[in-house]
Amino acid sequence: MENEIKVLLADQDQVFLELVKIYLKKTGARIIACNSGEEALSAIRHEKPGIVFMSAALHGLSGLKCCETVKNDPLLEMIPIVLTLTSGSMEQLEACNQAGCDEILRKPVDRHTFFSTVKKYVDLDKRNAPRFKGKLDVRFTLPDGSAVASGAYDISTGGLFLEISNPLPVSSVISVNFVLPASDTEIECAARVAWTNNPDSPAKPAFPSGMGISFVDLPQEWVTAIMDFLHDRNIAPMFKD
Template identity: 30%
Template structure:
């Protein structure tokens, strides 16, 4: 059975890898392009079922690409979600005039990304919600170890409370001490997906810190993480 195809268009490799990580549990085929011209060539050969497209790219930007798609009677029905810069209303107006079907602002939020993808194809698997916790953590800032506290955790990432200043998209390694019957120190690779900065909160319910998306989880790390998450989740009451 053929899976629905989702196209990701962005000139930044890290963004493409992040979007692909969002979809790794979904039964979809993924194709990527680095600009609008490349995307158009691929779309005309084999049209996808859904497109996530960055607005600002070299060669051909997302607005021009979307306008060409929507002007083509054979391709105009493909939903296009345009990635725009937060707070730039003029970007949304340009994208709307080009005919895009929806918007998503950067920095990307996994939940919003998957909710939008799910709107256009039910083959997308939305991740289980993050689980509140209170875990000591350690990460390197340069060569200096810095402490923090993980306040929620899921199979795709964590939120780390810390006043250490980090950069968006910064890659790092995070060491977590997982408590339980078999305590375990778990080291995870990831990157800073979003920042909760003083006076500029993405999530007002959380303190200053950063959201980290996991990258390149090995089989052992994945198994340990899943086991730990299963132990954290509250048991469902028996059916009456």
């Protein structure tokens, strides 16, 4: 299924694998489980998961080496990798940082820590949210401080799609500002680039060149305002394309 959420788990610790599977059971995410670094690297290349949890101490190709290989590949480097450790010596932490990982977690990993980490990179909560398919006028501020006016589509409480000829890299953080149609509610918040639609290899051919963004820490009052706006237009919940 296009744009389904994939979580790759690479660990020889079966207890950890089963625990994380329980955590993810009701999220709808597709779990890809691997027991070796070689298997994980192959799966990352073919599946391009939304996030990877990988033991730094995998046998054969180590998690450290697998992470380093992924982060040195321009086609894969944007995939978030969380390296897990059974202990946290300074040498191990430094090795993980040198490998280029995005996060480091010490085992055991409790549910709160796991989901707090996942939600930095993957939106598990908004997959089935109602979405407004019309076009909005949006202003957003690029990382260099320059302001850009653009059209936005596919708005939900989780984010929206911005039309832009040169999409920013995945994980870039921007500021967005827009007013809901037929409303005085002005929304301004930070957002993170979750995926891009490049004209040379579009992820969604029906969409223009641009990028899908996820809102960051959207206040509850604005979440409610967006939900009210969607419900007022009788927009039914739908899956992402």
